[in-house]
Amino acid sequence: MAPRVVVVSLASDFGCQVQMTNIEDDLLDVLGLIDLSYWQLASSGHMPAEYDVAIVEGAVTTEEHVELLKRIRSVADVVMVIGACAVTGGIPAMAGEGDLEQRFAYVYGTDGANVARGRISPGPVKRIIGVDYEVPGCPIDTAEFLRVLSHALQGLANRLPQEPLCAICKTKENVCLFDKGQICLGMFTRTGCGARCVSLGRPCTGCRGLAADANVESAMKILAEKGYDIDEVTERLAVFNTREEVFSR
Numbered sequence: 001m002a003p004r005v006v007v008v009s010l011a012s013d014f015g016c017q018v019q020m021t022n023i024e025d026d027l028l029d030v031l032g033l034i035d036l037s038y039w040q041l042a043s044s045g046h047m048p049a050e051y052d053v054a055i056v057e058g059a060v061t062t063e064e065h066v067e068l069l070k071r072i073r074s075v076a077d078v079v080m081v082i083g084a085c086a087v088t089g090g091i092p093a094m095a096g097e098g099d100l101e102q103r104f105a106y107v108y109g110t111d112g113a114n115v116a117r118g119r120i121s122p123g124p125v126k127r128i129i130g131v132d133y134e135v136p137g138c139p140i141d142t143a144e145f146l147r148v149l150s151h152a153l154q155g156l157a158n159r160l161p162q163e164p165l166c167a168i169c170k171t172k173e174n175v176c177l178f179d180k181g182q183i184c185l186g187m188f189t190r191t192g193c194g195a196r197c198v199s200l201g202r203p204c205t206g207c208r209g210l211a212a213d214a215n216v217e218s219a220m221k222i223l224a225e226k227g228y229d230i231d232e233v234t235e236r237l238a239v240f241n242t243r244e245e246v247f248s249r
């Protein structure tokens with residue numbers, strides 16, 4: 001029997017699910033290998049009670065999400081998270097800074113407490129349940145998605161690249177953007193995108209999350225010695241990483 005797969009979204013703009021529709025040439029091959037029981041972006045029916053693989057997009061922002069994730073974890077043999085929001089908390093996790101109720105009060109005034117009810121500090125899926133496979137990035141890379149899904153279906157190990165992006169950027173013979181006076185997050189960020197943005201002349205914004213091998217403390221020290229504003233670097237890192245993760249290194 002083909003593995004039964006569900007695709008579920010938490011808090012996100014559905015961009016990574018849209019990326020899945022862009023697989024075009026390979027999508028039919030993939031669909032031939034699985035029983036796509038539910039795809040939130042494309043299905044009008046309800047999510048089934050039984051399935052084997054759950055693909056989850058989006059950050060956790062509500063108590064409802066927490067319950068859904070616990071249910072998913074108790075049913076699915078494999079949980080695969082896709083996109084920055086699900087993997088690192090992404091942009092939604094920026095709202096996790098400080099007091100949540102104060103944030104809602106700032107935006108919604110006296111209705112803030114009502115709007116905040118049932119909501120939790122936004123974060124990644126792994127904060128709530130164990131995750132078996134990850135596809136980082138904003139949005140995901142379709143080739144990487146297919147590779148990780150194939151590994152998930154075959155039960156192969158999930159090995160994300162460990163080294164920071166600079167290692168790959170150097171092999172592309174790019175002129176370092178710091179030499180052009182720009183702040184680039186390549187020395188902090190997990191590679192695997194082929195140094196896509198920097199090869200096009202745009203600084204890395206860190207959408208793939210922190211690299212396991214990144215030495216955050218040393219990088220900050222060197223940047224401070226070179227006269228860069230560490231608060232600004234930290235602000236930029238906080239777009240796709242939670243501060244707790246950045247400063248726990």
Ligand code: SF4
Binds near residue numbers: 167170175177198204
């Ligand atoms: S441009 Fe960015 S990714 Fe490339 S070497 Fe410089 S800091 Fe690293």
Ligand code: SF4
Binds near residue numbers: 194
């Ligand atoms: S270069 Fe940086 S921002 Fe661009 S895709 Fe790669 S990790 Fe994401």
